[in-house]
Amino acid sequence: MQVTPYVYRHHIDEDVESFGAMHPGGSNIYFVGDPADRMSIVDTGEHYRDWTIGILDYYRKLSAPPTLCILITHGHGDHIGGLDRIQEATGAPVRCHPKLAARLTKMLGPRVVQPVADGETISLGGGASVVALFTPGHEDDHVCYWMASDGVMFTGDTVLGSSTGTVRNLGDYMRSLDLLAGYNPARVLPAHGDLVDDGASRIRSYIAHRKEREQQILAALKKGITDVYQIVDDIYPRDLRRNLREAAARNVRTHLAKLVEEGRVAEKAPAYMLKS
Ligand SMILES: [Zn+2]
Structure with missing residues (x-):
């Protein structure tokens, strides 16, 4: 067409x-x-x-x-x-x-x-x-x-x-x-x-959406939340489907990586423990 x-x-x-x-x-x-x-x-x-x-x-x-x-x-x-x-x-x-x-x-x-x-x-x-x-x-x-x-x-x-x-x-x-x-x-x-x-307005809405997400993540960090999944729980709807929850966690990690790269957020080494 x-x-x-x-x-x-x-x-x-x-x-x-x-x-x-x-x-x-x-x-x-x-x-x-x-x-x-x-x-x-x-x-x-x-x-x-x-x-x-x-x-x-x-x-x-x-x-x-x-x-x-x-x-x-x-x-x-x-x-x-x-x-x-x-x-x-x-x-x-x-x-x-x-x-x-x-x-x-x-x-x-x-x-x-x-x-x-x-x-x-x-x-x-x-x-x-x-x-x-x-x-x-x-x-x-x-x-x-x-x-x-x-x-x-x-x-x-x-x-x-x-x-x-x-x-x-x-x-x-x-x-x-x-x-x-x-x-x-x-x-x-x-x-x-x-x-x-x-x-052009679709592109600008993409930019606004990502900036809003970043603000939400910074607000969660300010509350003292340090875990990716707890950030997901804090900023996404409670009833998020399981497979979407994984996608949301990936998205949060992408944002955190950007904030770390910019020197605005610190990342501590991961902790390891035996599975119960
Ligand atoms: Zn493709």
């Missing part, structure tokens, strides 16, 4: 009962450019035969235009899974963060992978171009792509359509969100979930 003058979206629904729980709202593969001229592809999905067949069917529906490049947002399996077969079918060079280049070269062979530079303008075909923005946080090798002509930001997993994502380094992540907000995108095109109209 065409979503902007230059962007076509191939959406993959996911079964909510199985791994779909990992990707609320399914996954998106984008084709960018002009089907009558040349195009490029953003991300290549999970390593499932069904997914790859679907992506290549869509490519043929767009009349299989010459492909200038395959852009990768980051090296997680649900973004580079179909890469070997899609690269073979299109013959296109693969563009990704330099930190991911060695791994993808091992997978695809020499002379296929060309790392992008931060701030590089990349032509995608038919007059379309994007600027690569290094945006660590969700993962060290994450790149977002800004398309000024259509006012859209390809956010990969940094901003999602139907949920909030996981974060490896929260300090980096907040800096990346600030960077994205500065472009004031009209629309956010995420790797998972719905397309986001009023993208």
